[in-house]
Amino acid sequence: MSLCPFIYFFLSRDLSAAPRTGAWQTTALFRVRCRTKSLSRPPPAQSRAARRFSLSSPVLKYPLPSSHRSHFLNEEQLFCSVPGRLSLLSSTSKYKVTVAEVQRRLSPPECLNASLLGGVLRRAKSKNGGRSLREKLDKIGLNLPAGRRKAANVTLLTSLVEGEAVHLARDFGYVCETEFPSKAVAEYLTRPHMGRNEMANRKNMLLAAKQICKEFTDLLTQDRTPLGNTRPSPILDPGIQGCLTHFSLITHGFGSAAICAAMTSVQNYLNEALKIADKTYMNTGDQSPAETNKTIDKMDKHRK
Amino acid sequence: MSLCPFIYFFLSRDLSAAPRTGAWQTTALFRVRCRTKSLSRPPPAQSRAARRFSLSSPVLKYPLPSSHRSHFLNEEQLFCSVPGRLSLLSSTSKYKVTVAEVQRRLSPPECLNASLLGGVLRRAKSKNGGRSLREKLDKIGLNLPAGRRKAANVTLLTSLVEGEAVHLARDFGYVCETEFPSKAVAEYLTRPHMGRNEMANRKNMLLAAKQICKEFTDLLTQDRTPLGNTRPSPILDPGIQGCLTHFSLITHGFGSAAICAAMTSVQNYLNEALKIADKTYMNTGDQSPAETNKTIDKMDKHRK
Numbered sequence: 001m002s003l004c005p006f007i008y009f010f011l012s013r014d015l016s017a018a019p020r021t022g023a024w025q026t027t028a029l030f031r032v033r034c035r036t037k038s039l040s041r042p043p044p045a046q047s048r049a050a051r052r053f054s055l056s057s058p059v060l061k062y063p064l065p066s067s068h069r070s071h072f073l074n075e076e077q078l079f080c081s082v083p084g085r086l087s088l089l090s091s092t093s094k095y096k097v098t099v100a101e102v103q104r105r106l107s108p109p110e111c112l113n114a115s116l117l118g119g120v121l122r123r124a125k126s127k128n129g130g131r132s133l134r135e136k137l138d139k140i141g142l143n144l145p146a147g148r149r150k151a152a153n154v155t156l157l158t159s160l161v162e163g164e165a166v167h168l169a170r171d172f173g174y175v176c177e178t179e180f181p182s183k184a185v186a187e188y189l190t191r192p193h194m195g196r197n198e199m200a201n202r203k204n205m206l207l208a209a210k211q212i213c214k215e216f217t218d219l220l221t222q223d224r225t226p227l228g229n230t231r232p233s234p235i236l237d238p239g240i241q242g243c244l245t246h247f248s249l250i251t252h253g254f255g256s257a258a259i260c261a262a263m264t265s266v267q268n269y270l271n272e273a274l275k276i277a278d279k280t281y282m283n284t285g286d287q288s289p290a291e292t293n294k295t296i297d298k299m300d301k302h303r304k
Numbered sequence: 305m306s307l308c309p310f311i312y313f314f315l316s317r318d319l320s321a322a323p324r325t326g327a328w329q330t331t332a333l334f335r336v337r338c339r340t341k342s343l344s345r346p347p348p349a350q351s352r353a354a355r356r357f358s359l360s361s362p363v364l365k366y367p368l369p370s371s372h373r374s375h376f377l378n379e380e381q382l383f384c385s386v387p388g389r390l391s392l393l394s395s396t397s398k399y400k401v402t403v404a405e406v407q408r409r410l411s412p413p414e415c416l417n418a419s420l421l422g423g424v425l426r427r428a429k430s431k432n433g434g435r436s437l438r439e440k441l442d443k444i445g446l447n448l449p450a451g452r453r454k455a456a457n458v459t460l461l462t463s464l465v466e467g468e469a470v471h472l473a474r475d476f477g478y479v480c481e482t483e484f485p486s487k488a489v490a491e492y493l494t495r496p497h498m499g500r501n502e503m504a505n506r507k508n509m510l511l512a513a514k515q516i517c518k519e520f521t522d523l524l525t526q527d528r529t530p531l532g533n534t535r536p537s538p539i540l541d542p543g544i545q546g547c548l549t550h551f552s553l554i555t556h557g558f559g560s561a562a563i564c565a566a567m568t569s570v571q572n573y574l575n576e577a578l579k580i581a582d583k584t585y586m587n588t589g590d591q592s593p594a595e596t597n598k599t600i601d602k603m604d605k606h607r608k
Contacts (some may be wrong), residue, residue, distance in 0.1 A: 086390045086460040088423040119392040155475035156468070157392040164460070171459035172562060179554050181547035182562075188544045189519055208509035209516035215493055216573060240492045243485035250483050258476060259484075262566030269520060 021114055075100035076229060077140070082122050082161050086168065095163030098229050099122065099140055105143065109250050110158075111151035112142050157251055162228050163256035173261030180265040186272035194280055203277040210270045217263045220244070220256040227253045310544065350488055379404035380533060381444070386426050386465050390472065399467030402533045403444055410446065413554050415455035415460075424463055451535050461555055466532050469558035477565030484569040490576035509582040514574045521567045524560040526547070531557045 077099045084093040105112045105120065112120065118133050137144060152158075160168065193202040224232040224241065225248035234241050247255045323608065336518040380405045388397040409416045409424065416424065423435050441448060456462075497506040528545065529552035536543050551559045 037468060084460075086463045088458060088463045089419060115393060130454035153478075154392060155478060156388075156472045157479065159390045159392045159474055168460045171461055172558075174457075174459060175551075175555055175559060176563070179551055180559070181544075181551060184544055184547040185520070185523060189523060189540075205516055208512035212509055212513035212574070213517075213570070215571060216489070219489060219493060221357065237492075240485075240488055241486040247479075247483055247485060251479055254476075255484070258562065259480070259566040261570055262563040265563055266517070266520060266567075266570075268404075270516070 032225060035263035052160055054108060064200065074140075075231075076283075079140070080121060081257065082120075082164075084164050084167075085122075085159060086164065093164075093167070095161050095167075096229065097161050097163070099142075100201060100231070101162050101228065102137070103142065103160075104226070105248060105252075106144065107249075109152050109246060112158075113150050116150055116154065116158070117144075120161060157254055160252055160254065162252045165252040166227065169254050169257035169261055172258055176261050176265040177268070180268065182265065183272045185269050186276055189269075190273050190276045190280075196281065199277055199281050203274065206270055206273050206277060210267070210274070213263060213266055213270070217260050217267075220260050223248060223256050225249065225253070378444075379407065379535075383440075383444070384425055386424075386468075388468050388471075389426075389463060390468065397468075397471070399465050399471075400533065401465050401467070403446075404530060405466050405532065406441070407446065408466075408530070408553060409446065409556075411553075413456050413550060416462075417454050420454055420458065420462070421448075424465060456554055461558055464556055464558065464596065466556045469556040470561060473558050473561035473565055476562055477568060480565050480569040481572070484572065486569065486572035487576045489573050490580055493573075494577050494580045494584075500585065503581055503585050507578065507585070510574055510577050512583060514571070514578070517567060517574070518568055519565050521571075524564050527552060527560050529553065529557070604605070 065078075075098065079097050079099050079102045081094040081096055084095060087093045102117070102121075105117060106111075114130060114134060118130055121133070123133050134144060157165065190202070193199060219236075219240075222236050223244040224234045224236070225245040226232070227248065236244070244256065251258075379402065383401045383403050383406045385400055387400040388399060391397045406421070406425075408414075409421060418434060418438060422434055425437070427434075427437050438448060449500045461469065494506070497503060514588070523540075523544075526540050527548040528540070530536070530547040531552070548560065554561075
């Protein structure tokens, strides 16, 4: 199974569910993981203080409101673990939510209010859930002004934490890669263009579409918006990175990953269609028109 | 806001959440809705008895196991209402699950076993949830053989009922249409092809990609796999419809709808890129090379 590089990129961004442990153990585990990581990676170019305020850098486009900037903030710190909404039975994953992720959900473009954030973090049902959430936010230096209004429309995607959003996009990529009927679709859509002359033109169109789609997907895979507990260095111009960051923030990492997942189906279709074009072109070169029709009929029979 | 026709198609397929009512009320509402529909629609071509067994028709490819075929089955009947997994706070939608949907989940390609079905229908946590589910299935003539094994891999998509899967795809389509930065992506990716000669070729490639992507999306919008309480008449050849049905069944309606949602971003990008190509082509026709560079610089400045 060969998933697209984007999905692999996300697989390698450590958003896996934490094992079921107590709050202390999880935090301890999380710290150990951070420490191990910092040993195996090159030292960050920015100091911690610089990183703390870098949400206001042009990369992220949206400056963090002054009420959210605090010297107590440690963005890598675990805020809580959230049970997955889409887990079934025994696979009840828990997703780690960092302080940085909470910060992102409170800032533009989403600007979640306290009750929506409580819902996202699945604290809504607990007694005094709202108050204890405010207190916990206060402790880490994030105080939520009362009467805050959400800025973006609430959709089903709003309820996902980043870890689960990326997991869902990865699973969508898996079904697009393994279950989408690329070959049947290619045979069906190529059927009306089987003549030798038309096929040459069709092949050029397919090649053009392949290149245009590849450029598009390649750009999305270069998005380096902070996600989960990762904070990768940008590789794109601040202008375009800012725009991709907006899309990532509004979908918590689902958007670009899911578009790339869908594009695996498109690319697989294009590859299959090109195979048919090459085969037909070679075959028809040595055949009489009657024989060409026979080939088409054979293909058609196989298709049904 | 102009969503793609596929999303509209799904919007028009009555998968909306039922209001919060008791079981009896919901069933009654559902029946009223079915009756109203049957008045406004042309009479179905198939008799009820014919439709009952039509899961084994070549359209669906997968024959229903004989243990599931029963004279008690009424596919349009409501089996239960399931609270949404991705709803937040006050918007606690309930999704109606019909007997036909339960049948689809128990049949290939998924072949859910009793405990997974219980999880999907959110009965896992209730006392004796498993036994009462079996009894309810038995009453409507669906008896689950013991020791049944699931046939498909469990992913996060498995946990969604069809109503919520389609709702999620619709919301994904909404963010792809309204939040994806098509224009910025078009400006970024068109930048290296701004020369007059190259731009003519680029425009042809973009037009080819647009047509190929449109054909692909158009095919997916013609999928008529039964979904929720709808059972639309197929319009495609049984061969290709069978393949699309497989993909729909494995993703409960999410797959093709989500690919089409992602394709709105691609199509919007292509339209924006074509606008730039047209504009540049017209402009550069009357300009000296120095002036052309000035135009590019201006565009580049705007882009950042």
